[in-house]
Amino acid sequence: MLILHSRFVIPLDSAAIVDGAVAIDGPLIVGCGRYCEILSQFGPADEIDLTDCILLPGMVNAHTHLELSYLKGKIPYQGNFIQWVDSLRELRSRSLPSQLSDGTFERIINNACRESVQGGVTTVGDISYEHRAWHYLSSQPLRKTCFAEVFGMTGDLDTPGEYLRRCITQTHTGELLRLGLSPHAPYSAGSGVYELTAELAAENSSDDSPISLTTHLAETAEESVFLLEGAGPWLDYLKRINKWDGSFTCPKQSPVNYFLSLGLADQPFLLAHVNYITDDELTALARTEHSVAFCPRSHHFFDRPAHLFWSMLEAGVNVCLGTDSLASNDSLSILDEMRFLHRQYPDFSVETLLKMGTLNGAAALGWQDKIGWLTVGMEADLTAVPLTGDKGNPLTDIFESNTQPRLTIVRGKIVHHIT
Numbered sequence: 001m002l003i004l005h006s007r008f009v010i011p012l013d014s015a016a017i018v019d020g021a022v023a024i025d026g027p028l029i030v031g032c033g034r035y036c037e038i039l040s041q042f043g044p045a046d047e048i049d050l051t052d053c054i055l056l057p058g059m060v061n062a063h064t065h066l067e068l069s070y071l072k073g074k075i076p077y078q079g080n081f082i083q084w085v086d087s088l089r090e091l092r093s094r095s096l097p098s099q100l101s102d103g104t105f106e107r108i109i110n111n112a113c114r115e116s117v118q119g120g121v122t123t124v125g126d127i128s129y130e131h132r133a134w135h136y137l138s139s140q141p142l143r144k145t146c147f148a149e150v151f152g153m154t155g156d157l158d159t160p161g162e163y164l165r166r167c168i169t170q171t172h173t174g175e176l177l178r179l180g181l182s183p184h185a186p187y188s189a190g191s192g193v194y195e196l197t198a199e200l201a202a203e204n205s206s207d208d209s210p211i212s213l214t215t216h217l218a219e220t221a222e223e224s225v226f227l228l229e230g231a232g233p234w235l236d237y238l239k240r241i242n243k244w245d246g247s248f249t250c251p252k253q254s255p256v257n258y259f260l261s262l263g264l265a266d267q268p269f270l271l272a273h274v275n276y277i278t279d280d281e282l283t284a285l286a287r288t289e290h291s292v293a294f295c296p297r298s299h300h301f302f303d304r305p306a307h308l309f310w311s312m313l314e315a316g317v318n319v320c321l322g323t324d325s326l327a328s329n330d331s332l333s334i335l336d337e338m339r340f341l342h343r344q345y346p347d348f349s350v351e352t353l354l355k356m357g358t359l360n361g362a363a364a365l366g367w368q369d370k371i372g373w374l375t376v377g378m379e380a381d382l383t384a385v386p387l388t389g390d391k392g393n394p395l396t397d398i399f400e401s402n403t404q405p406r407l408t409i410v411r412g413k414i415v416h417h418i419t
Contacts, residue, residue, distance in 0.1 A: 150193060
């Protein structure tokens with residue numbers, strides 16, 4: 001038994017608890033309340049004094065590419081996203097073979113996981129090209145949904161189908177690892193690939209091992225040109241890298257309307273970015289169970305127009321937070337994402353902001369039955385962030401400070417602790 005004694009506990013399913021505590025037995029939360037009550041019910045027990053901290057649910061990085069962490073600061077953005085993607089592709093293709101052969105790739109993943117838990121992140125939704133990262137992530141003590149990325153602007157589904165089935169068969173899931181599938185984007189995966197991916201996820205999911213789905217959607221203005229006109233920079237790029245066989249028929253629809261027309265409403269997707277969306281599209285999206293992953297600092301890096309996350313939340317869309325990759329970001333910390341958003345939108349509810357970085361991400365990745373709030377019966381994924389005492393609201397305090405988490409626990413196990 002372990003008791004965490006904190007100045008404030010934020011359960012998320014109830015009001016903040018002053019002089020609170022959480023009791024953990026094995027992987028589970030068995031008590032959450034006032035310290036005196038928890039101590040009376042569960043003491044004596046091992047205890048960690050966090051009375052200078054606020055205790056929160058573990059943070060969820062719902063959209064990231066951990067394998068690209070070694071590219072931090074190496075690809076400047078000069079106003080052209082497709083050129084930036086091409087530079088990333090070239091760097092990755094040159095470096096990957098040696099990384100895999102000399103153990104560098106494993107170190108990249110290990111370091112990214114270490115940085116994540118040090119930042120209070122307990123769960124990641126990680127997308128890996130050719131599904132290379134899951135094996136290395138499987139031994140890491142954080143919770144993860146490992147998405148196998150699939151491409152194919154083609155009507156021939158044999159190759160993507162064979163790849164997806166192999167990923168499903170070969171991925172060893174467990175208490176902290178689930179499989180996800182990810183058609184990359186509407187400009188790189190045809191409608192048949194989307195539909196096949198959703199079908200395979202449904203056929204192979206179980207209560208113990210559900211398969212989640214994600215995709216990049218409406219990330220760039222050029223994506224709209226491609227889907228509305230069947231032309232533009234993305235088409236030119238696909239032809240140049242020999243990924244275009246001419247079989248794709250332009251739907252003459254915007255990215256959001258095109259995605260919603262694919263008949264995938266029964267299979268909720270986590271939609272990464274959704275930077276370009278009209279009011280009518282937002283209303284239609286809100287009628288579905290799809291979630292949106294907003295990556296604020298990556299959004300800023302690429303100088304995107306203001307994101308409509310606030311309007312999405314008001315319409316009932318589940319919006320969560322991601323870091324994207326370190327190729328377009330400074331850290332893998334969701335706390336840093338929340339602090340960035342708080343600076344940009346100081347009037348936005350800090351309680352809602354915390355939910356975006358915790359509970360909403362858990363729901364978007366399908367982990368809401370295990371994590372996301374601090375209540376009896378949930379698995380113990382938590383983080384403790386030191387307070388400065390400068391603000392009356394403890395969430396405002398940590399969002400306006402630079403303090404770093406002192407403690408991170410995943411499924412009852414301490415994975416980061418500064419004593």
